[in-house]
Amino acid sequence: MLLVDDDILLHQLLEVYLCEHHYHLDWLCCGEDMDEFLQHQTPDLILLDIMLPGKDGLHWLSWLKNNHNHIPVMLLSAKKSAEERLQGLEFGAEDYLTKPFHPKELLIRIRNIMRRPPQPHEHGIYRIGNNLFDLVHEQLERDNKLIKLTTQESSLLQFLCQHAGQILTRDSISHAINGNEHQPLNRSIDMTINRLRKKLGEDTASPRHLCTVWRKGYRLTLAP
CATH class of the missing domain: 1.10.10.10 (Winged helix-like DNA-binding domain superfamily/Winged helix DNA-binding domain)
Structure with missing residues (x-):
């Protein structure tokens, strides 16, 4: 699993919590590093913050859906507006979670995404x-x-x-x-x-x- 978020404290919290529940978490602090990362690894889920430095999470969500559409994405954001949430879902995010959130709620949402029928890569x-x-x-x-x-x-x-x-x-x-x-x-x-x-x-x-x-x-x- 990959977290793309510039909040190092959030990363440290989730790394410990998710590890306790048998999930490995990689971390990037900005979207610009995803291209190189995804050339070598394919996470089962990307947790993507919207308010990133530089280009925002919605930009990177669109990039992911154009280049790595088989990887599910959950958006994270401190913004609670319905408009932004709907926009994220329209861009193809599997889920949207507003900050601050309880780690257990994140875990439940992760498990729900994992239970969904997988989509095969191109050509099966x-x-x-x-x-x-x-x-x-x-x-x-x-x-x-x-x-x-x-x-x-x-x-x-x-x-x-x-x-x-x-x-x-x-x-x-x-x-x-x-x-x-x-x-x-x-x-x-x-x-x-x-x-x-x-x-x-x-x-x-x-x-x-x-x-x-x-x-x-x-x-x-x-x-x-």
Whole structure:
């Protein structure tokens, strides 16, 4: 996640708070630095202040929607006018939060955005951290190198991408990728998940993207 705001105290507060809730926060103090940053990283969400030094947040929101439209943006502003809020939403922001705000409200809004059905990149390409998954051609790529997937791994990753952000039970996953051969309580899904985590470059002890939801199932997060 990326915060673009010249308020260093806000950055320090949110960095600690969001880290406690398992979110990593990068920080830029002005919009002019976003171009270089986004050439190397793709955040899952940008928190963008409107009252930035130089060009304001609405300018950078328009720039983001023209150049990085797949990245959701939440606007932050001390201004409370309905006109500015509507303008921000018309420019394509996913949400708008006025300052000062309670960190828990920000967290709830972040989670709500993360739960929304993801939009694939052009040509059906999904970004999962440093990986790119081409759903149409069933190809996984990282650092310009193709990573070989088995048929079951590819089917599983397709299903997870199409339902990213949702908690999926083991049985629903098995039924989706095995069809009529689905067997309730089939534990082979767990083995396929573990293999897929390794191919995605995940820390299998503490995965960031393909996570186990205790007693419920699995969830894939399309995040950097």
